[in-house]
Amino acid sequence: MTDIDTDIDIDTVTPSASPVPVPVPVSAPAPAPQNRLPIKALFGLFLAGFISILTECLPAGLLPEMSETLGTSVSLTGQTVTLYALATALGAIPLARATATWRRKHVLQLALAVVAVTNALTALSADYALTMVLRFTAGLGTGLIWPLLGGYAARLAPQGRQGRAIAIALAGTPIGLALGVPLGTLLSGLGGWELAFYAAAAVTALSMVWVLAVVPNLPGQPVESRFKISQVLTIPGLRPILFALATYMVAHNLLYTYVTDLLASVGMAGQTGWVLFTFGVTSVLSVLVVGAHIDRHLRGLTVGSTLLFGAGVLVLGALSGTPLLVYVAVAAWGFAFGSSPSLFVGAAIDSTRDAADVAQSITITVFSASIAVGGFLGGLLIAGLGTASLTWAALALLIAAAATVIGGRQHAFPPKG
Structure with missing residues (x-):
């Protein structure tokens, strides 16, 4: 691998010169009154993350209807998810570098505008090639959003509360993953798949108004080149974390991208909405339950997540002829998956410490690339x-x-305390 300079503003956590200890050190945090979190501003960042992942996963619950309109197979239509994720993976680092010195709200508003417009145009498109171009463009918009959220939240928070602020901002991602497909399926049943994309465009536009009104417009930060990607990848523990993340996310997207087709194959096409609702409920529950224990039990929770997900998939494969067991398996899958982004990102930050900013950019790229690989591999299968x-x-x-997580006891997923 060639050395790549990471002279980019990934807008993630960087070391602080402050003598006050904080959960996640950051540079030049914006002052906040007293010790209160700026909840309204953080909710704006939450919405940005929610919309990004909702838009990415939205076609997964609409594939049969979209494929009919576009005149393609379900597997080809599934590549609308793949291409979106690929664009995010390819665009995250170069776009962050290009906008490093821009004011943060300007970057966020530009990205949200791209997502809103492309969602509306996707609803209007009946041409497969045009739809793929629109999805790629929307993915580039998300490539601007994801690397920005963590650092933006940390800079908004008062000293000593950056960690909680980051957790709030990033919570939109697992909740979007949990609810994106069920919401899309519900809206499709009410007014066609196009309604789902129009609704996503409308929610994005409303989020832009919220961000404009309540989120402070912090300045960009100077470009730093302290760490190279090749250097960070040699830090003990990071590569196993990235491998575990990749295999976990590819497995998830093999199933989630083609969940409507999977349920149809076992005679449950008419229950897709309820199955996905079950997934969404347990995913949100996972965010709430795991979030209360992640700081002290990261290893145990990550091991449990991979094992529970595996058990659910085993039931889906071996006992899918029984609808009740399908619901149980999907509930286990949702609970395992809901908090997984926080688990793997937390492990990467813990293992890389001062290089956490670069590590997060790599993690985002692997996360997005895994979504693309899952969609592509699923179509082939x-x-x-x-x-x-x-x-x-x-x-x-x-x-x-699971083998990687369990075996990463020394550096990747060490026990705490």
């Missing part, structure tokens, strides 16, 4: 081996993820 092959491929990946 459906076309070549049939829909049933998705569960067994996902299970194999989760076995690899």
Whole structure:
């Protein structure tokens, strides 16, 4: 691998010169009155993360309807998720570098505007090639949002409360992952798949108004080149974390991107909305439950997440003929997955410490690339081996993820305390 200079503003956590200890050190945090978190501003960042991942996953619950309109197969239409994620992965680092000195709210508003416009145009498109171009463009918008949220939240928070601020801002990602497909499926049933994209565009526009009104417009930060990506990748523990993250996320997206097709193959097409609702409820519950214990039990929670996800997938593959067991398996999958972004990002930050800013940019790229790989590989599996092959491929990946997490006791996922 060639050395790549990371002279970019990823807007993540950087070392602070302040003598006051903070959960996650940052540079030049913006002052906040007393010791209160700026909840309204943080909610604006939450909305940005929520919209980004909702837009990315939205087609997964709409594939049969979209494929009919676009005149393509379900597997080809599924590549609308793949291309979006690929654009985010490719764009995150160069776009962050290009906008490093811009004021933060200007970057966020530009990104949200791109997502809003492309969502509306996607609803109008009946052409597959145009839809793919629009999805790629929307993915680039998300490539501006994701690397920005953590650092923006930390700079808004008062001394000593940056960690909680980051958690609030990033909570939009797992909740968007949990609710994006169920909401899309619900709206599609009410007025067609186009309604889901119009609604996403409207919510994005309303979020822009909220951000404009309540989120402070912090200045950009000077470009730093203290760490190179190649240097950070040699830090003990990071590569196992990235491997576990990649296998976990590819497994998830093999199933989630094609969940409507998977349920149809076991005679549950009419229950897709309820199955996805079950997934969403347990995912949100996971965010609430795991968030209260993540600081002290990161290793145990990560091990538990991979094992629970694997058990759910095993039930889906072996006992999918029983609807009740499908609901139980999906509930376990949702609970395992809901807090997984926080678990893996937390592990990466813990293992890299002063290089956490660069590590987060790498983690975002791996996260997005894994979504793309999952969508692409899922399409190949459906076309070549049939829909049933998705569960067994996902299970194999989760076995690899679990083995990596369990074996990473020394550096990647060490016990705390």
